[in-house]
Amino acid sequence: MxxxxxxxxxxxxxxxxxxxxxxxxxxxxxxxxxxxxxxxxxxxxxxxxxxxxxxxxxxxxxxxxxxxxxxxxxxxxxxxxxxSGGPLVDGGTELRRRLRGDCHLHSDWSDGGSPIREMAGTAAALGHDWAVLTDHSPRLTVARGLSAERLRDQRAELAALAASWAPFRLLSGIECDILDEGSLDQESELLDELDLVVVSVHSKLRMDAGAMTRRMVTAVRDPRSDVLGHCTGRLLGDPGRPESAFDADEVFAACAETGTAVEINCRPERLDPPRRLLRRAVAAGTLFSIDTDAHAPGQLDWQPYGCARAEECGVPVERIINTWTADELMAWAGTRRTPSRTDART
Known part of the structure; x- marks a missing residue:
């Protein structure tokens, strides 16, 4: 070596x-x-x-x-x-082999610690066919969220680098803040141009349950929202952070109706949603995305955490969007940008 x-x-x-x-x-x-x-x-x-x-x-x-x-x-x-080199968790091994990509990761353009090239190279080395770069949106200033101009610059860099890691594909995306009333924190026209949009709540996490429910439902009903990220906002450990209060059945029903995938966040300090809510999302009929939310190359290897939980909670493989090819994923997301939304693969 x-x-x-x-x-x-x-x-x-x-x-x-x-x-x-x-x-x-x-x-x-x-x-x-x-x-x-x-x-x-x-x-x-x-x-x-x-x-x-x-x-x-x-x-x-x-x-x-x-x-x-x-x-x-x-x-x-x-x-x-x-x-630290052994298996991360028992279970989920076969499901992990079925995954083709990761829909949520960050680079040093926002609060990640490594350049785009390093994140892409590591994802490819781990066996992914594709991944989606989802740096933060403008309002999350603590995470150096990307303005519309910086996001356009990032997309240009992705296009310039694409040939260097082919056949692996790094798709253009964003983790977009869900604002207080449920709107999305980026120009609508720019969101339409992205390959995938993850929407997440990062502020006012202790909002009243009724208001939080309306906020999240409004967001997932936006045709530009593809994946609902770390839905409860919880952090495990000490000091940790409690789950946000909201009507999970109403939110998951809206996700199922609109075809917005519920993220199974693999970060060990998140593991969001909790098992009891993950089972309710399964019952609601939602799609799912098993994502690392990686902020460093080694964290891209965290998908087994989510795979084990998905397996334990009975998540059907055919409802996991990470099992799709990049072309299938982009076609699905592109269809969702049209006025007549669909939850079907195209």
């Missing part, structure tokens, strides 16, 4: 285990620095023990480079593989 590959693998496993961002970033930064050094300089610095003097390389990352350069499996990689 090359030093760069060892550093990147460590970063991937740290991201996969939801380790503090600074730890993974240190290894990704070191990988980038080493990749940019001439081979003879790496050899000289390994011999002299001076790698840690290079900006962007610290004592731990230098040791990884030295061990990999000398043909050994770095001790740090061995340790993090033992801690």
């Amino acid at each position: 090359s030093p760069v590959a060892a550093l990147e693998r460590i970063a991937f496993l740290l991201e996969r285990s939801l380790a503090p961002t600074y730890r993974a970033k240190a290894f990704r930064t070191a990988a980038s620095v080493v990749a940019g050094l001439p081979a003879d300089e790496v050899a000289r610095r390994v011999s002299a023990g001076s790698l840690a003097k290079v900006k962007g390389i610290g004592p731990k990352t230098a040791q990884v480079v030295e061990e990999a350069y000398r043909g050994r499996v770095p001790a740090y990689l061995v340790r993090v593989t033992e801690e």
